[in-house]
Structures are given as structure tokens and as C-alpha cells.
Amino acid sequence: MSGAYAPLLMLFGLSVVNAIGMMVASHVLNPRRPTPEKEMPYESGMTPIGDTRVRFSVKFYMVAISFIVFDLETIYLVPWAVEMRRLGWGPFLAMVLFVAVLAVGLWYEWKKGGLEWD
Amino acid sequence: MSGLSPGVFLVTSAVKVVAVFSVLMVAVAYTTLAERRVSAWIQDRMGPNRVGPFGLLQPIADGIKNFLKEETLPGTSTKLFFVLGPMLAIVPALVTFAVVPFAAPLPTPWGTVPMIVADVPIGILYIMALSSLGVYGIVLGGWASNNKYSFLGALRASAQMVSYEVALGLSLVTVLMLTGNVTLTQVVFEQQHLGLWFVLPLSLGFILFVISAFAETNRLPFDMPEAESELVTGYHTEYSSMKFSMFFIAEYAHVITQSALMATLFLGGWDIPFWHGDDAFYFQGQWIQGFDAAGTPVLATLAWWKTLLTLGAFVLKTSLFVLVYIWVRWTLPRFRYDQVMQLGWKIMLPTALAYLMLIAGTILVLDEISVPFGLTYGLILTVVSMIGTVVFTFWLDRDRVISGASPSARWPLPQSMPSVDVPQLSETDPSQAAVGAGGN
Numbered sequence: 001m002s003g004a005y006a007p008l009l010m011l012f013g014l015s016v017v018n019a020i021g022m023m024v025a026s027h028v029l030n031p032r033r034p035t036p037e038k039e040m041p042y043e044s045g046m047t048p049i050g051d052t053r054v055r056f057s058v059k060f061y062m063v064a065i066s067f068i069v070f071d072l073e074t075i076y077l078v079p080w081a082v083e084m085r086r087l088g089w090g091p092f093l094a095m096v097l098f099v100a101v102l103a104v105g106l107w108y109e110w111k112k113g114g115l116e117w118d
Numbered sequence: 119m120s121g122l123s124p125g126v127f128l129v130t131s132a133v134k135v136v137a138v139f140s141v142l143m144v145a146v147a148y149t150t151l152a153e154r155r156v157s158a159w160i161q162d163r164m165g166p167n168r169v170g171p172f173g174l175l176q177p178i179a180d181g182i183k184n185f186l187k188e189e190t191l192p193g194t195s196t197k198l199f200f201v202l203g204p205m206l207a208i209v210p211a212l213v214t215f216a217v218v219p220f221a222a223p224l225p226t227p228w229g230t231v232p233m234i235v236a237d238v239p240i241g242i243l244y245i246m247a248l249s250s251l252g253v254y255g256i257v258l259g260g261w262a263s264n265n266k267y268s269f270l271g272a273l274r275a276s277a278q279m280v281s282y283e284v285a286l287g288l289s290l291v292t293v294l295m296l297t298g299n300v301t302l303t304q305v306v307f308e309q310q311h312l313g314l315w316f317v318l319p320l321s322l323g324f325i326l327f328v329i330s331a332f333a334e335t336n337r338l339p340f341d342m343p344e345a346e347s348e349l350v351t352g353y354h355t356e357y358s359s360m361k362f363s364m365f366f367i368a369e370y371a372h373v374i375t376q377s378a379l380m381a382t383l384f385l386g387g388w389d390i391p392f393w394h395g396d397d398a399f400y401f402q403g404q405w406i407q408g409f410d411a412a413g414t415p416v417l418a419t420l421a422w423w424k425t426l427l428t429l430g431a432f433v434l435k436t437s438l439f440v441l442v443y444i445w446v447r448w449t450l451p452r453f454r455y456d457q458v459m460q461l462g463w464k465i466m467l468p469t470a471l472a473y474l475m476l477i478a479g480t481i482l483v484l485d486e487i488s489v490p491f492g493l494t495y496g497l498i499l500t501v502v503s504m505i506g507t508v509v510f511t512f513w514l515d516r517d518r519v520i521s522g523a524s525p526s527a528r529w530p531l532p533q534s535m536p537s538v539d540v541p542q543l544s545e546t547d548p549s550q551a552a553v554g555a556g557g558n
Contacts, residue, residue: 007134007235008238044350066463081291082299085298092478103468
């Protein structure tokens with residue numbers, strides 16, 4: 001059945017070609033008269049203060065970590081969800097336990113303030 | 119490959135790919151027009167109505183203009199990633215549509231052609247994978263601009279899309295439990311089979327999906343990454359000409375794809391309600407309409423006019439959701455950023471988890487007492503979901519988790535206000551008058 005994926009590849013190719021085509025077309029067609037002012041990063045009309053590439057406190061570090069946990073959980077739930085009606089109660093209880101463990105983790109993170117953005 | 123010979127399969131696939139791609143691009147163009155016209159209508163003004171009748175040629179004019187405008191490239195930007203950003207944004211937005219079935223299968227002299235670009239056995243997983251990819255273009259573009267607004271917008275976009283991805287995925291899992299497969303063709307068929315669109319038996323899942331989809335597409339009330347009033351359009355501040363346009367095409371393509379997904383997953387896709395004549399599903403080598411009481415498959419009767427009618431139904435449902443997107447934009451104000459994150463993690467995620475388990479338990483109980491998979495089955499699930507929905511909408515968050523702007527916005531002020539000395543402006547005192555007029 002790997003042939004079923006061929007159209008995906010076609011659409012992907014068409015989209016990539018389209019994206020590159022748009023870039024090239026606008027690059028060829030549009031005028032370019034750069035001035036130092038135009039090349040400045042926009043900062044509401046003021047001369048930019050400093051560079052953006054400075055060390056930046058990433059507040060959502062915890063969010064990124066929790067995302068990995070819960071996204072994996074979602075993917076882990078998918079095979080069970082698909083087969084759930086055939087599998088019956090045993091796996092259901094196992095899944096309840098699994099989700100409960102993660103829920104406790106979420107609750108802990110919540111109480112520890114890992115979800116606060118301040 | 120639905121019983122088509124490889125040659126026919128390739129040719130029909132190529133035709134479908136080109137057709138879907140073109141229709142999507144045109145739809146994107148006209149969604150921009152629709153947005154401006156509907157916005158104007160909501161705000162009681164005219165909107166663009168000069169280019170062509172009713173402004174119908176406006177998107178073409180916009181497109182030409184965007185190609186011909188000067189392109190600025192910030193001198194301090196990282197050139198490669200700056201160019202790569204819009205491309206990475208637009209490609210996932212356009213290819214996600216591939217697994218959405220858009221009409222009943224079309225009978226042709228060379229075999230029955232399923233009206234879906236790629237009926238791959240990974241359906242929903244493909245959507246989940248690609249919808250996460252959309253964030254890369256935004257983050258890369260925002261970071262490469264070397265602009266503080268863009269950088270903040272990109273940061274917000276990544277955190278927000280990552281947070282709502284989880285709730286989106288979990289609300290999809292409820293659909294999987296009822297369909298027992300991840301292909302969207304089967305999702306449509308099971309809704310025809312159940313005799314009830316999933317919006318009823320999985321109403322809370324639908325609500326969670328819609329909210330997450332709004333957040334995923336960065337549309338109001340979740341348009342924090344491009345908040346005009348705070349970040350000067352955020353991640354695409356530095357983009358101009360066609361690169362800017364590509365970010366916009368990506369956003370609208372996402373809107374259309376998410377609308378199509380809402381229609382497919384929860385509103386029966388191309389199914390025409392109260393009529394089983396259009397039902398069709400590829401089952402063990404033949405197109406079936408459903409199963410009779412004994413469980414033997416009933417062959418489907420396919421016709422080109424049925425394909426056309428179902429295509430109409432699909433377009434109608436999708437446009438309805440696109441309209442809802444625009445409507446919501448002018449109805450709800452923007453969230454504050456910490457509220458967005460709290461809604462995602464403290465409300466959506468626990469609700470989705472609890473709802474998932476509730477639906478799983480209900481399905482197993484229904485199977486245990488051997489209720490046949492049909493209307494009764496769906497109605498019982500509807501009742502259970504409705505209870506969940508009522509709890510979610512009317513009880514769960516009454517100012518408890520997501521806090522308002524300040525304590526004074528949450529509780530009434532104390533009756534006796536402490537007296538504050540307010541200096542009174544006196545007309546006779548020249549020094550006070552000078553202070554009052556000193557503003558300019």
C-alpha cells in the first residue's frame with residue numbers, strides 16, 4: 001500500500017515548487033532600492049536599541065518540557081483508542097491508571113508554579 | 119488504492135492533486151476577500167467593493183500588488199532563515215488538506231475514484247504531525263528577522279501552538295475511539311453508519327477541538343503572536359511583499375484546512391444529512407453503503423451527481439466554519455498572554471483528559487450491555503457529552519483559574535474608599551494652570 005503515499009509526495013512537491021516559485025517571481029519582479037533606513041529593524045520608527053540576539057530568559061521552558069510529555073501521551077493513547085472497543089475493560093483500566101499518573105504530574109507542576117507565566 | 123490500476127491511480131491522483139491545490143489557493147484568495155467583506159459588514163461599513171463587481175477581483179489585484187512591491191530585507195537578519203521562514207510556513211499549511219475526503223467517490227469508466235487526494239492509512243496522525251510543523255516557519259521567520267517584535271511574536275507563537283497541540287490531539291482521540299481507525303474516510307463513514315454526526319455524541323470534544331484549532335491557526339481571540347496593538351503584527355513585522363503574503367496564505371490555508379477538518383471530524387464531512395443514498399465506503403474490495411441487520415455489506419450505488427451534491431455539502435460545511443472564524447474575530451477580544459497559556463494547560467488539558475476517560479468508559483459500558491452501534495448508541499453518548507459540555511461551559515471556570523486583569527476586576531471595591539488627597543485645580547493659581555497646560 002506504499003503507493004497510496006504517492007499523491008502526498010506530489011502535493012508536497014507542488015507546494016514546495018509553488019513556494020519557491022513565489023519567492024523567485026517576487027524577487028525578479030519587484031524593485032529594490034535599499035537604504036540604510038529601510039534595512040534597519042523596525043522599532044516603531046526609533047533607532048533600534050541593541051541587538052535582538054541577546055540572552056533571553058525563556059519562560060516557557062517548562063511548557064516545552066510538559067508539551068513533550070503530553071504530546072507523547074496523546075500519541076500513546078492513539079493505538080489504544082483505535083482498538084479500545086475490541087480490547088475491553090482491562091486495557092481501559094490500565095489507561096485510566098496511566099492518565100491518572102500524568103494527571104498527578106500535571107497537578108504537581110501546576111502547584112509548583114510551572115505553568116505560571118510571570 | 120481502491121481497486122484502481124496503477125496507471126489510472128497515478129493519473130487520477132495527479133488530477134486531484136492539481137485540482138485540490140488550485141482550489142485551495144483560490145479559496146485562500148477569496149477567504150481574504152470574504153474576511154474583509156464580512157468584517158466590513160459586521161462593522162457597518164462598505165469593505166472593498168471597487169475592483170470588479172462586489173470587489174470580486176480584489177484578491178487578484180492584491181496578488182499582483184504583492185508581487186510588484188519592494189521587498190525589504192533587514193540588514194541584520196539571518197538571510198537564509200529569513201527566506202526559509204515563509205516557505206516553511208506555507209508548505210505544511212497546503213499539504214495538510216491531502217487526507218481530507220471532500221466528496222463521495224466518483225464512478226468513472228476506469229473504476230471508482232475516491233474523492234480524496236491520498237487515502238493513506240495514517241490519516242489523523244498525518245494531520246497531527248503536519249499541524250505541529252507549521253510553527254517552524256513562524257519561529258524561524260520571527261527569529262531570523264532580528265527584530266524584537268518579531269522575536270517576541272515567534273516566542274509566543276511557539277509556546278501557544280505547542281500548548282494547544284496537546285488539547286487538539288486529545289480531542290481527536292475521542293473521535294478515534296468511536297471510529298476505530300485513523301483514516302478520515304472511515305471517520306466519515308462511521309458518522310453515516312452511526313446515523314449521527316459526531317458533533318452531538320462528542321460535543322465537548324468538538325468544542326475543545328474548535329478552541330484549539332483557533333489557537334493553532336493564531337486567529338483571534340488567540341492571535342497573540344501577531345497582536346497588532348502590542349507587537350506590530352509580531353513575527354512578520356519585517357516581512358514585506360510576497361514573503362508577507364506567503365505568511366498570510368499560510369494562515370488562511372490553515373484556517374480552511376482546520377475548517378475542513380472540523381466539518382469532516384464532527385459534521386459528517388461530505389455526508390448529506392438524513393439521506394443514506396450518498397453513503398459509500400471502501401470495504402474489503404468493494405464500495406459499500408452500510409451493513410444490513412444481519413451484518414452483511416450492502417453495496418453502494420454511486421453516481422456523478424451524488425459526488426457533486428456531496429461536494430456541495432462539504433464546501434458548504436467548510437465555508438460555514440470559515441465564516442465562524444471571521445465572525446469570532448470580530449466578536450471576542452484578544453486574551454492576555456498568560457490567560458492563553460492558563461486556558462491551554464489548566465482548563466483544556468485536564469478537561470480533555472477527563473472527557474476522554476468519560477467517553478471511553480461510556481463506550482465500554484454501552485458495548486457491555488450490547489447496545490447496537492446506531493442511533494440509540496449515539497443518543498446516549500450525546501446525553502453524556504452534553505452533561506460534560508454544560509459542566510465545561512457553565513461551571514468549570516468562573517474566574518477561578520484564569521484570573522482577570524487585577525484584583526479589583528474580580529472583587530467589588532470596598533465600600534469605604536480610603537480618602538486620597540486630590541489636588542484641586544484652581545483657576546486663580548497660575549502655577550497650577552501652567553501644570554495643566556504643560557502637556558503639549
